[in-house]
Amino acid sequence: MVSEIRLxxxxxxxxxxxxxxxxxxxxxxxxxTIAMLLAAGARAVIAADAERRxxxxxxxxxxxxxxxxxxxxxxxxxxxxxxxxxxxQALYGREVVLFTTNGTKALCAAAxxxxxxxAAAVNAAAAAAWLARAERVLIVCSGExxxxxxxxxDFATAAHLVQLLASANPGVRLDDAARLGLxxxxxxxxxxxxxxxxxxxxxxxxxxxxxxxxxDLTDVVPQVTAAGAGWARLEPTRA
Amino acid sequence: MVSEIRLxxxxxxxxxxxxxxxxxxxxxxxxxTIAMLLAAGARAVIAADAERRxxxxxxxxxxxxxxxxxxxxxxxxxxxxxxxxxxxQALYGREVVLFTTNGTKALCAAAxxxxxxxAAAVNAAAAAAWLARAERVLIVCSGExxxxxxxxxDFATAAHLVQLLASANPGVRLDDAARLGLxxxxxxxxxxxxxxxxxxxxxxxxxxxxxxxxxDLTDVVPQVTAAGAGWARLEPTRA
Numbered sequence: 001m002v003s004e005i006r007l008x009x010x011x012x013x014x015x016x017x018x019x020x021x022x023x024x025x026x027x028x029x030x031x032x033t034i035a036m037l038l039a040a041g042a043r044a045v046i047a048a049d050a051e052r053r054x055x056x057x058x059x060x061x062x063x064x065x066x067x068x069x070x071x072x073x074x075x076x077x078x079x080x081x082x083x084x085x086x087x088x089q090a091l092y093g094r095e096v097v098l099f100t101t102n103g104t105k106a107l108c109a110a111a112x113x114x115x116x117x118x119a120a121a122v123n124a125a126a127a128a129a130w131l132a133r134a135e136r137v138l139i140v141c142s143g144e145x146x147x148x149x150x151x152x153x154d155f156a157t158a159a160h161l162v163q164l165l166a167s168a169n170p171g172v173r174l175d176d177a178a179r180l181g182l183x184x185x186x187x188x189x190x191x192x193x194x195x196x197x198x199x200x201x202x203x204x205x206x207x208x209x210x211x212x213x214x215x216d217l218t219d220v221v222p223q224v225t226a227a228g229a230g231w232a233r234l235e236p237t238r239a
Numbered sequence: 240m241v242s243e244i245r246l247x248x249x250x251x252x253x254x255x256x257x258x259x260x261x262x263x264x265x266x267x268x269x270x271x272t273i274a275m276l277l278a279a280g281a282r283a284v285i286a287a288d289a290e291r292r293x294x295x296x297x298x299x300x301x302x303x304x305x306x307x308x309x310x311x312x313x314x315x316x317x318x319x320x321x322x323x324x325x326x327x328q329a330l331y332g333r334e335v336v337l338f339t340t341n342g343t344k345a346l347c348a349a350a351x352x353x354x355x356x357x358a359a360a361v362n363a364a365a366a367a368a369w370l371a372r373a374e375r376v377l378i379v380c381s382g383e384x385x386x387x388x389x390x391x392x393d394f395a396t397a398a399h400l401v402q403l404l405a406s407a408n409p410g411v412r413l414d415d416a417a418r419l420g421l422x423x424x425x426x427x428x429x430x431x432x433x434x435x436x437x438x439x440x441x442x443x444x445x446x447x448x449x450x451x452x453x454x455d456l457t458d459v460v461p462q463v464t465a466a467g468a469g470w471a472r473l474e475p476t477r478a
């Protein structure tokens with residue numbers, strides 16, 4: 001039974017609130033991509049907090065190397081960060097090391113705080129069910145610009161999660177940001193209104209916005225099962 | 240004609256965006272109080288960024304000393320920070336030095352950036368009309384905990400300002416936070432839902448929440464007319 005939901009509009013700085021379950025949201029696109037990679041059969045996704053570390057991890061583990069800088073895969077990467085361009089045949093049973101500008105950094109930071117999952121619109125209902133096992137829930141928006149700026153698409157998904165959790169847990173305490181999420185009508189429609197959606201469209205990645213806006217494409221919940229300095233390993237669970 | 244609106248969910252850190260007009264919002268209660276003090280006849284309000292500086296300024300200028308720490312006036316203060324408890328007879332023609340936990344700090348920081356006003360629900364329409372003279376508008380929520388935490392009551396007023404400005408300026412560019420404000424139905428009703436409203440109610444200050452929730456009690460726009468290290472002088476203008 002959830003008694004408290006806190007919502008961080010950007011990743012907290014040094015001091016993270018305590019929580020029994022943490023959901024990291026990077027709707028466009030890291031947590032969407034992680035959910036879809038695991039749904040497509042990847043064995044694990046290892047989120048890295050720096051491009052260089054991602055390259056080292058992938059080489060050491062003979063894993064696929066995926067991610068983006070400025071929205072596009074850097075030279076030498078096997079895959080980008082496109083949830084709409086996932087090919088299950090290349091993924092089955094493989095590990096994928098993922099580096100992205102905001103989401104994988106937030107996942108690495110959250111993994112040090114408590115039980116952590118990657119949440120997005122595409123796995124929202126399953127993520128909410130997983131979170132509902134804890135008493136104190138923290139939802140963390142990854143934001144833009146390395147986590148320093150607000151991102152509407154992350155708040156949209158976070159608001160959707162708050163609405164799912166609050167309707168199943170009447171009387172739950174909400175902080176001010178979660179309360180705002182509760183009051184926003186049909187939040188997921190705002191994913192495509194975000195400034196970053198316009199950036200992706202200019203890069204020819206509009207299909208990713210479509211995928212990232214669709215609720216409950218999968219019931220896979222990517223859960224952090226191990227973490228170290230600058231990395232967090234996520235494996236598929238279900239709620 | 241406004242072409243761009245940016246909304247800071249908490250005061251920016253070191254780097255503030257450029258703007259032709261800045262509105263600082265501390266609905267509960269500093270900017271509400273400033274508007275009501277000037278509407279009641281005070282000649283100027285000098286916002287101070289520290290309690291000690293407020294005491295020094297008030298003594299040096301023979302001004303009234305007003306404000307709060309933990310919601311209540313510290314010992315030796317002439318007035319609290321209560322917009323509902325303003326007595327025009329004591330104020331007419333006087334200067335008031337105001338120190339509060341969040342709003343006066345944000346005002347001092349904003350004053351260094353560009354033309355700045357104090358905005359609240361009580362003067363929202365006049366504040367929006369004043370802002371509409373600029374091309375680039377920045378609305379800054381003062382937040383909680385010294386400006387490090389999101390405050391729903393400030394976002395509520397900021398969203399109301401965005402809605403007024405956007406309806407008068409079709410096609411205006413909005414950043415992600417301003418866009419969220421545009422999408423929030425009837426934002427001012429959320430002032431009383433904020434966590435800080437519950438704190439004030441416990442302190443016996445529920446009347447301040449009522450006052451702070453009411454739109455357009457005055458057409459006074461408190462504008463920064465002078466500023467220095469740790470202080471900003473606001474005088475009444477109209478839009």
